Amino acid sequence: MIEKHKQSLVGELASLKEKRNKEMKAAYEEVQRHMAAMESFKTYAHEIREKGRPTPCDIARAASGLHERADELLSYDVVLRITDTLRDVEITFESPQIDESGFRKSLGVLRTNISTPGKYFV
Secondary structure (H helix, E strand, O other): OHHHHHHHHHHHHHHHHHHHHHHHHHHHHHHHHHHHHHHHHHHHHHHHHHOOOOOHHHHHHHHHHHHHHHHHHHHOOHHHHHHHHOOOEEEEEEOOOEOOOOOEOOOOEEEEEEOOOOOOOO
């Protein structure tokens, strides 16, 4: 019975770990996509600037689109979005309780505690 309970706890812990790894991978991929979008914007702006001495008309035509895209990229706070998605998770093992007669009421359980949003990771 103890071995079965141990396996159940280990399985539960493995499941929590797998879920957290998926969340971390998704957050990493989101940051990578945002970085790629920023790099793409930077490259496009550089190409416009270097394109065989652009005329004021060329710059004016591109300026509106560049400005909108820059505002969009700057307004998207990837750090805040990630910290809202990924919260600190504390996993603890709660020991079994012993009643008055000295018998254990359970074999112990895993408890999870998820932090409040907005806490930054270091």
